[in-house]
């Protein structure tokens with residue numbers, strides 16, 4: 001584990017020791033780093049000083065106002081008017097109270113003094129009513145604004161993240177940013193509340209400070225002296241909380257992951273049969289304990305800081321009232337003025353304390369909102385570019401020219417110098433051993449990834465310069481791990497081209513893929529929810545899902561159909577039907593790229609490419625690849641190996657020993673599939 005220290009600026013605090021715990025090893029491979037490495041706010045917490053706070057306040061208020069304006073302009077205006085009006089009523093109120101005290105403490109009979117004080121008293125009462133009305137209006141508008149701000153902030157970052165390159169989605173640093181950003185959206189909501197409170201406190205502080213300055217020049221510094229310890233205390237804690245949060249965000253995510261696994265539907269059977277629960281619980285506890293240690297550390301820092309700040313504040317308060325008493329005693333101030341001063345000090349110190357607390361809260365939330373902004377900037381930077389060259393109407397072929405591709409962080413390329421041609425309206429099969437690069441190849445073909453070297457050309461336009469949206473639009477894909485949406489069967493098919501899902505087309509696509517039988521067996525047909533654990537939700541088998549996946553690709557109706565292991569979970573009849581349909585599709589002018597380990601099913605493909613360790617080792621038609629006089633023989637050997645499984649005796653010979661048993665077992669040896 002890296003990043004040790006004791007909470008001093010410049011080094012993240014350490015509570016978990018220097019060695020990665022077994023749980024950290026489990027989830028982070030022992031490589032848990034506590035970097036803050038996201039450019040703009042790297043070390044931003046260090047800048048949480050009084051001066052920086054004062055300087056950045058206008059910017060943060062502007063951020064909150066911008067967020068609020070984006071969410072609901074009218075509510076924002078109501079809050080602004082309400083708070084300013086409330087501040088003004090407080091200011092006038094203080095002046096009216098002073099006038100009231102002067103009248104009441106003036107020489108003369110009590111009836112006359114009360115009569116003279118009546119207008120001021122009425123004004124104070126009226127102002128109190130106005131102040132309450134303004135507060136109610138502002139509270140209501142803030143309540144309306146808050147969820148809208150959170151929604152707007154969330155929508156914005158989700159919209160941007162959904163458009164980033166796949167590479168970013170697999171990047172752990174980007175994930176960490178996304179975690180912070182989720183917090184940031186909530187912070188945006190709280191920022192509006194804090195910002196409103198800052199404005200209120202600042203406005204109510206102005207008259208208190210003004211009155212004190214007029215009464216005696218020594219009073220304002222005393223008031224500020226009373227507020228400084230609280231400011232220091234809350235700033236210190238804000239800084240610790242922010243650092244701590246950034247350090248432990250990965251732990252929180254990991255603990256959530258483990259706890260979700262315990263209740264996950266797909267893992268449920270294995271959790272029970274393999275008795276995985278104690279193992280997971282143990283790691284959950286370890287992760288939670290690491291976070292608890294940090295919470296304890298923070299609690300102690302909070303207690304120490306609070307005690308120190310309160311003591312300093314107590315001393316400053318005694319000093320302030322002491323000076324006031326001294327001025328009275330020396331006759332430098334009369335009683336009415338002292339009364340107003342006490343009131344102004346009380347109002348002012350409440351406002352200033354509130355102001356400092358709110359500014360600190362605002363500052364803290366602003367750091368998370370800054371994370372959100374960083375994520376949005378990063379998402380924009382890593383977005384799939386919009387625009388680019390138009391694809392030709394019907395490119396005659398898709399061509400790979402010396403394509404090399406390495407996944408970020410991988411040592412070895414997954415594709416090396418690949419040359420390949422996919423002619424329009426043909427069926428092209430990709431075969432090869434596990435990990436030979438077939439799925440990677442179709443990711444590059446569909447524009448989901450871009451090559452590091454070489455070109456993938458749709459006609460004469462390379463995917464790197466093309467308008468990627470146009471490429472996506474022409475591709476229908478049933479990936480190996482196609483997504484099982486927790487929605488209805490209808491949506492699971494129609495989501496192939498989500499917009500307005502057309503009922504009749506969905507039914508036609510379902511019938512085409514043989515999914516109509518699956519749907520027919522569901523209690524509510526196409527409207528059955530395919531998500532167990534929800535009301536009316538149903539689960540279907542792996543093979544049935546595969547039919548839904550094929551129906552989705554059919555519904556999408558792209559010019560190029562990519563099917564990655566489309567029949568791995570299908571029974572023999574369904575499998576035969578799928579391959580017949582694929583063959584028919586190619587006959588109707590659609591380009592089909594088929595990835596499969598079932599070599600007998602590629603007999604009808606126009607072209608077969610055999611991959612091994614990221615290279616195309618041979619290609620040709622089925623007949624060519626089976627011809628002993630042509631190619632490397634890789635395909636032929638693998639085909640023969642698979643074929644042997646079907647001609648082998650149905651009852652294995654007895655007592656032939658482990659070695660001979662292994663030799664007859666399917667899938668072993670140097671097979672491609």
Ligand SMILES: Nc1ncnc2c1ncn2[C@@H]1O[C@H](COP(=O)(O)OP(=O)(O)OP(=O)(O)O)[C@@H](O)[C@H]1O
Nearest residue numbers: 170407410414432433434435436437438439440441
């Ligand atoms: N997202 C990824 N990040 C890093 N490496 C990856 C990623 N996806 C695949 N790889 C690696 O790239 C290589 C090729 O993988 P690919 O999935 O393309 O193989 P494949 O031929 O489709 O295998 P299979 O037949 O098992 O589906 C493998 O070494 C794999 O580990």
